[in-house]
Amino acid sequence: MAEQLSVFVDNRPGRLNAITGILRDSQINIRAMTIADHRDYGVAKLLVNDPHLAQRVLMEQGFAAALKPVLAIVITDQPGGLHELLEILAARQINVLDAYGFVVAPGQRAVWCMEVDDPVEATRLLSTHGLHLLADGELYTKYY
């Protein structure tokens, strides 16, 4: 399973680019990033090519950063691509807690990342439906 990096960040100017600056200095590439606003703070969620290194360098600079497994699923970048996936989960009463997506090859492939309430069952279910769940390394190969 892919690992997502969560970083606690103050909700004020100059904090997000402090994170991206630290990652750049360690030659870490960001595949996707989303940020949720919680009034005084936010939690930035990142997919990066080396999540363990990213966590270490951010913690060394005083940031609170945690790693968490996340489902990263290849879907088709076509109408109904995402719907198909969500139908499968809904049919089994699996709840999506947080999600975001990014396009890999326009018109062909996109990646859908999500946290669900039952990741084990979701993984099993999606695999049996022939969907491709990406591992860490795969996120950065160009073959999917």
Add this chain to the structure above:
Amino acid sequence: MSVPVWNPAIEFMEREALERVQFANLRQTVAWALKTPFYRRRLAEVGLTHPEDLSSLRELRNLPYTTKDDLRAAYPDGLLAVEVEQAVRLHTSSGTTGMPTVIYHTRRDLDCWTELMARCIVAAGATARDVFQNMTNYGMFTGGLGLHYGAERVGMLVIPASSGNTSRQIQLMRNFQTTVVHATPSYLLHLHTALVGEGVTVDQLKLRKAFIGAEPHSEETRRKIETLFGIQAYNSYGLSEMNGPGVAFECVHQTGLHLWEDAFILEIIDPQTLQPLPEGQTGEIVMTTLQRQATPLLRYRTRDLSHLVSGHCPCGRSHRRLARLKGRSDDMLIVNGVNVFPSQIEDVLMKTPEVGTNYLIQLEKRGSLDRLVIKTEIYAKLFTGDPRTLDDLRERISEALRSVILVKPTVELHEPGSLPVSEGKAKRVVDLRPAF
């Protein structure tokens, strides 16, 4: 097992009898006070010119307060109630402002103080068989001489080591098998580090008890000292205006500090309204000396904050107990008319492992209402990455604070290291309310 006690007749005296002693001593104290120019004038203002004008203990409440500023203004002898030749010692305190105050003692005053100290020492379970190393300053600082005299009276073998020179302290402790020490909590923590540095383990010492005081400290610090040394540590309360140490002390049960009520009358007041507070509420400690002839003080505002511990101590002493000090009344904040002490906020935050030690208390005005904002830092190692956990944490801290300070604050979480560091006298309160 019997309770160790120095003066059972006084220490277990029924409340009613104790209050009779207090009243008799209060009249005596007023008689002494009327010998000073300061109190003659001050008491005349409320119509008190003879000790007999006071007909009950309750009437103490009609007397004016005495403040530190009064003591400064009376320096050097405006509060001296005896002839100089009757006084045998004085202690001055320069304080942080540099304006000195002075307390004089007669031979009898010193004897009373020593007696109180002996009670404290025995209440904490020390005996004549103990070897006592006194690691606080001698001289003007009252802690050194106060404990020294008390320990001698109990019959302990006293080592007047005074403060500092840690290697020598360790050497003395080993050579004479010291069993009890008196020191500030921070010095004991330093001493432990030095022991480790010199390769001495606590098993090589005979230490069994420590009396700690002279600086504010938390229950966590006390427990830490107890664990590091494998001993019992007892909290003490005193202030130079009330002799020094020996005002209130923990007994072996460590359930609050017994205040010697035959020697002091205790009141707890609201520092804003100056009205007495119901028993158990936190406020400023006000004390009246009952046994000091040379410098009697009536209703002295200590600026220290605490509350009375309710119920009876298992030791059976009738003298009521003060809780650990909660800070200074000068630090008090008023939020929508409610008194809030920063130390209460700190207590709650320190008990929350998910937040760090740095915090900031911010007061804002929102319309006509005050808004209390508590800024804390999250503790990086306990960050899970789940924002819902953080929202819950914010709500949990806010609710815990509300139950203690009766005001529901807005709690903010911030990045580790983003708030002013807790070392030294960091400014932790920011008041952004416009002044009227």
